[in-house]
Amino acid sequence: MSEVKKNLFANLKSDLPAGLVVSLVALPLCLGIALASTGRPDLLFSGIIAGIVGGIVVGFVSGSPLGVSGPAAGLVVIVLGALESLGSFEAFLLAVVLAGVIQIVAGFLNAGIIGYYFPSSVIKGMLAAIGITLILKEIPHAFGYDKDFFGDDAFTQFDGHNTFTEIYYSIRYSHTGAIIISLVSLGLLILFERPFMKKIQLFRFLPGALFVVVLGVVLNKLFPALQPEWALRGEHLVQLPVASNAQEFLSFFTLPDFSAFTNPHVYTVAFTLAIVASLETLLCVEATDKLDPYKRNTPTNRELKAQGIGNVVSGLIGGLPITQVIVRSSANISSGGKTKLSTIFHGLILLVTVIFIPYYMNMIPLASLAAILLLVGYKLSKVSLYRNMYKLGWEQFIPFIVTILAILMTDLLRGIAIGMVVAIYYILRKNYRHSYYYKKEKHQQGDVITLQLSEEVTFLNKGSIDHTLQNLPHNSTVVIDGSKSLDIDYDVLEIIQDFKNHTAPSRNITVKTKNIKGVEVTGGH
Structure with a gap:
């Protein structure tokens, strides 16, 4: 594995191709x-604005x-509900700006520390689940059945189907041209x-995804x-x-309604x-790291x-709310990105394409992009990940599997919440078992x-x-020896004090303590 050079532009050969791949994936999403x-x-352009600002x-x-x-797909339901309750897209944009301000304040209040409390088993389960979801969700697009929107990650879909029934209908109403592509x-x-391809200088710089997109366009032109019928x-x-002219292009941008x-x-x-956006971002940060x-x-x-800054900017110019997104981040990593320059490149490429070559971008088949995401999904959910998690024991494997199943059957945040409950159960169970060392010795005067x-x-x-x-x-x-304890919670000291003063004398138990401070036990009456 080559090193990351400290000079940002020193990794240009890796970051530029990765940024190109991410922009191709991001466009339909x-x-x-x-x-x-x-x-x-x-309002389609509101998603493009969010993608450009995010990059x-x-x-x-x-x-x-x-x-x-x-x-992010995880915000779709919230946005739909907000548009209905607020009555206008312009009023919603003001809410996006204010959400950004709240996130900035949260950052200064060190709320980001929440991100460190997601168990590893849950994060790895999330990655595996997203990989499986990508595979299941992109199969219909690969078959040419594009009724559901590109990028949906929820089990229940807006077209009335769910993840599995969508696959059934995609096979039933498949498109030969899409399958070939x-x-x-x-x-x-x-x-x-394959390793030998990476030894060829041209293919080390130009990503396979670019050739896939070009080939898809060429095949569709030949059909x-x-x-x-293909x-x-x-x-x-x-x-x-x-846009047919500059004025029409500027009309794609919208200002918030400040009177709201x-x-x-x-x-x-x-x-x-x-x-919600902050939680999704912190989860994605943990997964990406x-x-x-x-x-x-x-x-x-x-x-x-x-x-927060991104959401303020996006809201001010007519964009949807922004979060860090694991699908795009994992595509960046799998494409060889090394620094945040690849992220910035992806935003710049999106901006250039929508201004100068939107006509040519509209020639790209969704089937080509689905193939790219199918490979990303496979890399996120390899068999080796399941094998390694199983080797770690049930305390890691069960929350991992539960998280996967919960995300697949609901959506990202609900699935994470269910996985967290199971993981916390195992954490509490472990704490219950390992709070002290128990040693029993037999003496003539009784057990010590x-x-x-x-x-x-x-x-x-x-x-x-x-x-x-x-x-x-x-x-x-x-x-009861507390000599090795750095800190003993009041709740525990209270239990020891109650036992020493009340329970032990009634059972003729002698209690000796070391480095256990006495506390004043307060009653509830």
Whole structure:
């Protein structure tokens, strides 16, 4: 593995191709999420604006070396509900700006520390689930069935189907042209993964995804001459808004309605967006750092500030809310990105393409892009990941599997919440078992039992210590040793004090303590 050079532009050969791949992936995702979020074709460009701002603005301010930001499928339901409650897109944009301000404040209040409390088993489960979701969700697009929007990650879809019924209908109503392009694209991408291809200088700089897109366009142009019904049109292609002149292009941008400051619903929407977008971002930061081959750590408070600035800018010019997105981030990593320059490049490439070559971008078949995401999905959910998690034991494997299943059957945030509950159960169970060292010795005068408390004894250990004390044999001696403890929670000290003063004398148990301070036990009456 080559090193990351400290000079930002020294990694240009890696970051520019990665940025190009991410921009190709991001384009249909931005459009699909915009359509699903607003339900209005005239607001498609709001997703592109969010993608450009997420790349250039957030990429520049963020401390994440590989994270890529943009509009997220996880916010679709919130945006739809907000548009209905606020009554206008302009009022919603004001809520996006305010959400950004809240995120900036949260960053200064060090709220990013929340990101460090997601268990590793849950984060790895999230990555595996996103990989499986990508595969399942892109199969219909690879078959030419494009009824659901590109980038949907929820089990229940807006077209009335779910993840599995969509696959059934995609097979039933498949498109031959799309299948041919998908298979050829997958074959080409797999070829580019072979070691000998990476030794060729040209292919080290130009990514396989670029050749896949060009080949998809060429094949689709040849289909009318070979077999007209194979040709892909309309919803099977990228559908980027095309402006006929500069004035029409500027009309794609929208200003917020500042008079909506007096509407209390705007603040409700702003807080909801800020909380959900921040949680998704912190989850993605943890996941991206785990995927980073150089194992760098993203400063989470700085990331919240960067996301906040991005949302302020996006809202001011007519864009959707922004979060860091794992699909784009993982595409960046798998394409060889090394620094945040690849993220900035992806934003710049999006900007250049929508201004100068939107007509040509609309020739790209969704089947080609689906093939790229299928490979990304496979890399996120390799068999080796499951094997390694299983080797770590049930305490890691069960939360990992539960997280995967929960995300697949619901959506990202609900699935993470369910996975967290299971992971926390195992953490509490472990704390219950390992709060002290128990040693029992036989003496003529009776049993002598030593309880050596651990370094940190918190209220989480209260149950196990109380259970042990209540089950000590009559007529014994117990030594409770806190000499190795740095901190003992008041709840635990209170249990020891109660036992020493009340329970132990009634059972003829002698209690000796070392480095256990006495506390004043207060009653509830």
